[in-house]
Amino acid sequence: VNALKPFLKRGWSMIDTSASPDPDSGFLSDHRIKPDISVYSDGKPSNNNLCRSCDMETFLELKLNTNSDGFCLDKGPDGVFVEKEGGIARDTRGQLVTYLNAMQASQFRTHGFGVLILGKKCRLLRHTHSAIEVSTRFDYTSSNTSHLQTFFWRLSHACPAVRGVDETFEAQSTVSHEIRTLLNAHTHPVWKVRVGNRFFYVSKSFTRNHHYPVGRGTRCFVAVDCKTFQKCVLKDVWRVVGYHPEGEVYARLHKDKVGNIPGIIAEGDVDSNGEAGGSHSCGFFDSGWSVPNDSTIREHKHYRIVLNVVGEPISEFRSTWELTKCILDAVKAHRDAVKAGVEHRDISPGNIIIVRSNDETAAGYLIDWELSKYQEEEGIRAYERTGTIQFMAARLFSDQPIARTVGDDLESFMLVFLWLAALYAPNKMSEKDRGEVLQVYDSPNRRNRANFLLVGHATPRQFELKSTYLSNVLMELMHVYSARYAVPFNDTEASGISEKMKQLETHLWMIETMQKALKNDEWNATKDHALRQEFVLPVVKENVKKRKSACTEYDYVFCARKRQRGEKPAGSDNDLDSGSGV
Incomplete structure (x- = not known):
């Protein structure tokens, strides 16, 4: 020193x-x-x-x-x-x-x-x-x-x-009481942030994705427009080069009148305030650098987008009827987006929000379109296995890249619906049983996830849900989903599975099933709000290495690098290796 x-x-x-x-x-x-x-x-x-x-x-x-x-x-x-x-x-x-x-x-x-x-x-x-x-x-x-x-x-x-200091976040020493009230930031610092040619006040972010060492580092803030005092959401992210900027995707969706998605107030790549900057970017190396063999390093650009709605997490539903209705709204948005030629490819609980109107009526919005793909595009992009690992379709857990289909995103909707029911809908499961259900989501083992869906209506029945209405709609949906990973016993059974498989590639059957269930006025009147319930995860066996991370963006590519070196990844043959990227 x-x-x-x-x-x-x-x-x-x-x-x-x-x-x-x-x-x-x-x-x-x-x-x-x-x-x-x-x-x-x-x-x-x-x-x-x-x-x-x-x-x-x-x-x-x-x-x-x-x-x-x-x-x-x-x-x-x-x-x-x-x-x-x-x-x-x-x-x-x-x-x-x-x-x-x-x-x-x-x-x-x-x-x-x-x-x-x-x-x-x-x-x-x-x-x-x-x-x-x-x-x-x-x-x-x-x-x-x-x-x-x-x-x-x-x-x-x-x-x-x-x-390395991001000076585009400007600390504010003097902020009006009105702004602090809108931001709920009476004791927290407030920053002024520029997006395009507009400025917004923000305080503490309400997301935690930026806690990971590499990747998009998404931070979302409740924001206030410095000029209009309108309350909105500002998303600060290091987007992956090779993917469409999210604002561009939203513009295409709005052009085709896709509903149940936010509107854009401002968006654009971030530039430094001073002469030392230019565009905020990283991950590009010229020939003078020694880059690891089969490098998983991705080029990122700093980007911001401001959206016109401030929603609530889907996990804060006020009734299981409302939960189902918001899932339905998000599925409809996905359907309309597919018609507009856009595939979302990252369905998760964090990407479905509840937006309430002045009369407190709830609508489900599908957000976070930054990893989406246009249907007219061909080839594999920066990292093709996009999506939140816990909610990815089981068949995508393959050593070889698989062409994604609409059915894969619909399977993710089904997994999200089941996860919310098990963890937040009132039920009688023990903490141990609930932990065993949630372990299926944290495991990257393809067979575990496929079996979870294969048993069909028996899966939600095991949740012991207090709402028979929610239980019935989940069982009806899962009765069809059991076909996706079923192995037919004979030709007759194969024909029936084939028909269900066709259903699973369209939105119609899922939408009609939920719409039918939501017509029940008695269920609509039931106020069985979300309740975060405790769980105990099963003990990991001593002879199995526990992965350091279960949901980072680069798990798969680290695993591939170990295979290039002739090493076997930790855990089962289908397990992922967390690795340590440089």
């Missing part, structure tokens, strides 16, 4: 935080970070903790020698590998990723830096939403090398944008 302090700008500090975990940094697996040394700029501390990921400019992690290095630069006949093998190396990478992610998740950043000390050797790291960039190892004690000193001098003297 003393040796590096002369190279820091006046007011910057290095603090020993090796024994002072940050209590507010549990973004990954609730792990509280405590880097050996934390580096802070001259700004006012956000709290009294020694370790503050929300203020951290960078960190130093100290290892005794190069045996603890998490990286290598191996060039062979099969390409370049950057990840060093072995348990110690994986632990080092996991540690560094956790630190960098805590900085990214607790701040508004375009990128962040880290320093890994390995005895007399050192590596510099730069983290973005696409990857971690790692320098070659150098001897920082040599009189011929000043890389480490130069790094800290340049970092501490650089403007905030170069250091």
Whole structure:
């Protein structure tokens, strides 16, 4: 610390935080970070903790020698590998990723830096939403090398944008009581954000997708238009290059009069406020970089869109009738979108919201169209297995890419409906039984999910739902769904399954089934609101490695990389490997 302090700008500090975990940094697996040394700029501390990921400019992690290095630069006949093998190396990478992610998740950043000390050797790291960039190892004690000193001098003297601070979020010291009331932000900080040529006030985000190290890093905020004071939703995301900007998709849907979707107030890629920026992007590397063989690194661009509705999560339904009605509305939106030539491809509970009119009438809206695909497009895009893993159709869990169909999204609707019923609709299941149901969603095993659907109406019957109306509509839907993974016993049975399979590729049967059930006035009058119920997940067997992540965007591609190296992914043959991407 003393040796590096002369190279820091006046007011910057290095603090020993090796024994002072940050209590507010549990973004990954609730792990509280405590880097050996934390580096802070001259700004006012956000709290009294020694370790503050929300203020951290960078960190130093100290290892005794190069045996603890998490990286290598191996060039062979099969390409370049950057990840060093072995348990110690994986632990080092996991540690560094956790630190960098805590900085990214607790701040508004375009990128962040880290320093890994390995005895007399050192590596510099730069983290973005696409990857971690790692320098070659150098001897920082040599009189011929000043890389480490130069790094800290340049970092501490650089403007905030170069250091990775997203200056397009402008902190507001003075905000009217009216704005704070609209944002429900009486004790939280407020920022002004530009989207296109318009400005909006936001406070704390109400989503947690940005807690993951790589990927789109979506943050959604309740926002207030600075000019009209209209309440709306602002979505800040690092979109994947190769996919259509979400605003473009919404414009196409509205042109074809697709209902039950939000309207657009503003949208566009994000540019820096100052001269040090340009378009916020990451994941593009020229020929001078050593990129891992079969790299899963994706190019991302910073993007924002503002939508004209502020909805409620589908899990906050006021009755099971309302739940069914909102699912129906979302299915209708999906149907109309397909007619307009747009496939959603990411059906999940988070992408169906409840929007209430002035008289409190509820409508279900289908949102989050950023991974959608136009039907006229051919070929595989950046990563073709799009979707939230817990709600993906079972047949998509295949080693080889499978052409998606409308039926796959409809299966996702069915899985969402069942999941909401098991976890939020009043039922008599024990915590253990409920945990066993939810485990099916967290397991990437194709057979488990297929069997869950194969048993048909028996699946919702096991939920012991208090609402017989909800139970009946789920059983009727699942009676048809049992055909999707059925193996016919004879030709007669094969003919019946074939007819059901045709139904499963159209919206009509699902819409008509729910519409028929919703005509029941007695069910409509029943106020059986959502209730978040407890569950206990089954204990993982000791001889099976538990995956570190069950729902990141890059699980599949990490698994593919291990197969390229001739390694067998952890768990069963159909399991996914969480990996550690660089």
